[in-house]
Amino acid sequence: MRVKISYTMDINDVPDKAAEIIHQSLNELQEARDLLNRTLSDMDRVSDNISHALVSLDRARLAMGSADSSLAEVHSIMAALEIYYNGEENVSDGRSTMDSGRSHATQTTNPGEG
Numbered sequence: 737m738r739v740k741i742s743y744t745m746d747i748n749d750v751p752d753k754a755a756e757i758i759h760q761s762l763n764e765l766q767e768a769r770d771l772l773n774r775t776l777s778d779m780d781r782v783s784d785n786i787s788h789a790l791v792s793l794d795r796a797r798l799a800m801g802s803a804d805s806s807l808a809e810v811h812s813i814m815a816a817l818e819i820y821y822n823g824e825e826n827v828s829d830g831r832s833t834m835d836s837g838r839s840h841a842t843q844t845t846n847p848g849e850g
Contacts, residue, residue: 764803771796
């Protein structure tokens with residue numbers, strides 16, 4: 737079962753976190769590749785190794801699916817980061833499109849006065 741965990745971090749740490757997830761995905765893809773190579777080896781004597789080939793093939797598919805899911809999340813993170821960077825460049829008063837984790841808002845009791 738997959739769960740989504742949310743936490744705050746400094747905006748400057750986001751690329752490092754995204755890279756960490758990509759590295760994990762690369763490891764999963766390498767595992768999938770190794771399993772597929774093992775499956776190909778099992779195909780040489782498929783009548784003797786069919787059960788093992790099926791298990792390896794299934795594990796490879798699961799590893800690739802996990803990597804794909806993680807990479808989709810990284811894609812979303814990087815797309816939000818792109819919006820943040822573009823917003824910082826294009827918004828004259830410096831407001832970002834991402835929550836900085838700090839509240840700088842002040843409450844105005846009578847917004848019409850001034």
